[in-house]
Amino acid sequence: MKILVVENNLAAFLTAVYHAYYGHKDAEKITSDAESVTMLDYGIRIETDTALAAKVREGIMKKAGKTAYKEIADAYLSGDKNKEQKLFDYLKLLFAQGKKALTLFSHSTVIAFRDMLNKVRREAHRMKGFIRFAQTENGVYYAFFGPDNDILELLLPHFRIRFNDQKFVLHDLKRKKMAYYDGDKSYTFTAPPRFTVALSEDQLKFAELWREYFNNVSIEERHNPVLQRHYAPKKYRWFMNEF
């Protein structure tokens, strides 16, 4: 099988899509996981070309609209190992059928794409609530977390707007990525290998009061840990300080 191997970013993926239409028309798969290419496959490494990526982006917007492109960009943030392939299949459908593909709700390819997109957006929405900031000595608020999908960039605008007068750091420990907002502009970068923060005195006090509140607001007679796990899965609790 002919497989296009790309870097793990949206521009790289879109470049590969371009090549799959012009040049490597017989390519069946796109992946950023080089290890998934076996002895029996024919893997071709594709260099990222932002000009080609832009062409594909324009193509999608022309064919299916801006909202459709935003959906694809968001779905690309998925932690799904097969995300490139699912998106590739969906794009083929989109280029073949245009806007009609957006509402083929009973088509397996569309369902797979929408499931992936919904997971990304649902997790981003959840994290808007689950992320916990701690006040550091120098007044910057620091939060670490580790989502399934690469949603740091989706969260940043939300916190920038909400805490516009507050310097903060968002730290994705799984992907070793960081975002810093200085009260005016924000920056995203690779996290340093070692990173320590000194907490303010108030931090311990308010974290303790929060736990006091959390533990007392539950109604014992209605104890229902299954429901609790459904809404607040255990995989997120390590960065929520009330658990």
Added chain:
Amino acid sequence: MDLNERIRILTEGAKYDVSCSSSGAGTGSKKGSLGNTAYCGICHSFTSDGRCVSLLKILLTNYCEYDCLYCVNRRSNDIPRARLSPRELCELVINFYRRNYIEGLFLSSSVEKSPNHTMEQLVLAVKMLREEYKFRGYIHLKAIPGADYGLIDYASAYADRMSLNIELPTERSLKLLAPQKKKDAIIEPMKMLSQSYFLTKTEKNSQIKKIPAGQTTQMIVGASNDTDGQIIRLTQALYRNFNLKRVYYSAYMPVNLSSSLLPALPCDLRREHRLYEADWLLRFYGFSAEELLPVERNLAADIDVKSFWALNNYQFFPVEINTASYEALLRVPGIGVKNAYRIIIARRHGKLTFESLKKMRVVLKRAQHFITVNGKFYGAYNNPVNIRKALAAQQERPRLETACLQTSLFDAERPLTDIITGEL
């Protein structure tokens, strides 16, 4: 008393208020101010009863003049009492908010001294939060029945949402169980707030926005012998006449053992669950209370309300998936708002099959009894009696709610100190 202890006491007193939603406002942020609100609301955590924590839900004080029979904070109960100053409350809200623990504040109070005094304290606190601390996050504020309307109106300019708890479904029950609370003192301010909300929504350029997220209310179910038919009719009237955003129900749990006016047993949590199902059918599925059940009846415990209605109105079924209207699809058990819409759109591209419904995750174990797909019926039964049996068997999982109910019924060790609060 230290702050930890007081927070514990004042949270204990506030937790029986069901509402914790932070939705409906969508206020933007402002440079130099703290916070905004999300129209859809955001849940920040979930407690061990599975309820969401979105707002800091707390009483300003639990010292109370009233002696409502069902309430944990009633005057004659010997429980620890506490108070928070407006300043302490503001510091707490701001520091929780900056750490992203909460979406905002749900502030309530017991009636200390008089309704007016209590309402003044509440206004003072939220005014300080908005003006001095420049807080633009969510505020849900309780209105105290019996306080001057002018005071409640004044407060509504600082809150995203307000609520007055209707407490009990009928005036008769209110007289019996909460004799110090008067129906008019609850209903009249609700009327006023509904007008403020209406003006805020319709006059886009009005200077003062009052309760952009509307108002809600709550009532206790199972403390009096009012029927589900009555409760659903009341709910419908509240939505239609007062533009309420939500009506909440709380299943009664006994705490003040001495009264012969109150039932000795807690209300089955399934009843509360069924009422919420009916509430959803009223708000999103185009049902009216009169269609759902007669006034003197209760909802069935063993099957969901939509199936209950469908079996009582079996003459409308089965409906054909490829031709039925949106309204007809919405009434099929197992098809929700999203899937009804998707079916309408998807079938334009070609006939849907039973397989495509499966892929779209229509709940076929319920829907199969009420639909045909291209003329073919896939259900196992075609008469309401057998279908009901099948549905009841499916829905008869060992539900946690029921298990929990049984422990509190039969576990004599367990102190019955907690109850439904009535601190309006």
